[in-house]
Amino acid sequence: MEYRKIGETKVSLLGFGCMRFPQGADGEIDLAQTDAMLTKAYEAGVNYFDTAYVYHNQKSEEIAASFLKKFPRDTYYFADKLPCWDASSVEKAKELLQTSLDRLGTDYIDFYLLHALNKDSWKNMKERGIVEWLEGVKASGVIRNYGFSFHDDYDTFIDIVNYRKWDFCQIQINYMDVDEQAGMKGYEECVKLGIPVVVMEPVKGGSLAMFPDDILAPLKAVNPDDSAARWALRWCGTLPGVSVILSGMSSMAQVDDNLETFKEFKPLSDTETKALDEHMANTRSRKFNNCTWCNYCMPCPAGVNIPRIFRLLNNFAMYANKGDVKWNYEHEIPDSQKPDKCVNCGKCVSHCPQHIAIPEDLKTAGANIKDIIASL
Ligand code: SF4
Ligand code: SF4
Structure with missing residues (x-):
């Protein structure tokens, strides 16, 4: 396993994201499979487990902790997050932190983040005294490293990242999203400031792992046996300022593939970088929008x-599988959930970290899907 540093802490470059545990057909988390996956990752050297108060309808912290507690607490690290949208005061933030500690069954959290900061929540966290309060929590030892995760524009990122000496920060970068949100410019600012970066969405919500072989041709020509996910993870790991790459693993096959990638991690060579550039150019010309299905x-x-609607169109842009669009649209998306039900209220737009013009894109998506089905 490849290890890097956050401060003096040696962390595994592969971090286990605890927001996409395997689920059965009934939507319930498959606990036996989750246990097996966490255990295998730990035994292979993964020591960074990233959860949040809200993941899996607030069940992620407790489930992850219940399976990790068979190992000595000082041999792995929890990253956990304060839901800033619920932290209406320092008193409320104290309650939220205590709940997380109780769910984790621990009296300290190794890496604690202000969750999903944006311009508004950052202003709130400062005005409510929560940013300063967490300084004191860190000094008390209840949190060991103090950071934030981020979903907004570059200017907001620069404002936040320069506000204090953060121990680390978590940003979304992958080879398709170099200009989104903090982007590569934000990453470079972190390098300049000496702030270790934790990468989220390295495989863009799974979409960089799902290319068909013809689209992967430039990559297959160089490394015939490597998965698409491996290329995406290696691209992130090639960046020297990256300390942890989070992967929200939801099957044992993903765990196995990721462990193989990080067992003896190799940065991308010049030849591999050139092949990836060609693949990126092909892919960029095909996507519908930037939806990462974050919900x-x-x-x-x-x-x-x-x-679901954007996923259908983005998959079509990459796979060009008309039958898949027809089947999914007719069987998986009830009429009550189809794009024509949008009343253009605008409520969704401010919640989208990708800043997608959702009502407009839904209109286009609805028309495109009808055309695709009609052409069959
Ligand atoms: S604008 Fe967004 S939230 Fe409002 S109806 Fe349309 S899809 Fe739903
Ligand atoms: S918030 Fe944006 S990126 Fe997330 S699922 Fe909705 S449209 Fe997609």
Whole structure:
């Protein structure tokens, strides 16, 4: 396992994201499989486990902790997050932190983040005294490293990242999203300031792992046996300022592939970088929009299944599989969730970390899907 540093702490470059545990057909988390995956990752050297108060309807912290507690507490690290949108005061933030500690069954959290900061929540966290309060919590030892995760524009990122000496920060970068949110410019600012970076969405919500072989041709020509996910993870790991790459693993096959990638980690060579550039150019010309299926825009009051509709179109842009669009649209998206149910209320737009013009894109998506089905 490849290890890097956050401060004096040696962390595994592969971090286990605890927001996409495997689920059964009934939507319940498959606990036996989750246990097996966490255990295998730990035994292979993964020591960074990233959860949050809100993941899996507030069940992630407790489930991750219940399976990790069989190992000595000082041999792995919890990253956990304060839901800033619920932290209306220091008193409330104290309650939220205590709940996380109780769920984790611990009296300290190794890496604690202000969750999903944006311009508004950052202003709130400062005005409510929560940024300063957490300084004291860190001094008390209840949190060991103090950071933030981020979803907004570059200027807001620069404002936050320069406000104090953060121990680390968590940003979204992957080879397709170099200009989104903090982007590569934000990453470079972290390097300049000496702030270790934790990468989220390295595989762009799974979409960089799902290319068909013809689209992967430039990559297969160089490394015929490597998965698409491996290329995405290696691109992130090639950046020297990156300390942890989070992967929200949801199957044992993903765990196995990731462990193989990080067992003897190799940065991308010049030849591999050139092949990836060609693949990126091909892919960029094919996507519908930047939706990562994060679900932050849901629920829509009119019932529209926004992520599912965008996923369908983005998959089509990459796979060009018309039958897949028809089947999914007719069987997986009920009429009550289709794009024409949008009443253009605008509620979803401010929740979208990708700043997608959702109502407009839904209109285009609806028309495109009808054209695709009609052409079959
Ligand atoms: S704009 Fe449309 S999709 Fe967005 S919340 Fe309103 S009705 Fe739903
Ligand atoms: S439209 Fe935006 S908020 Fe909604 S799932 Fe996609 S990326 Fe997330």
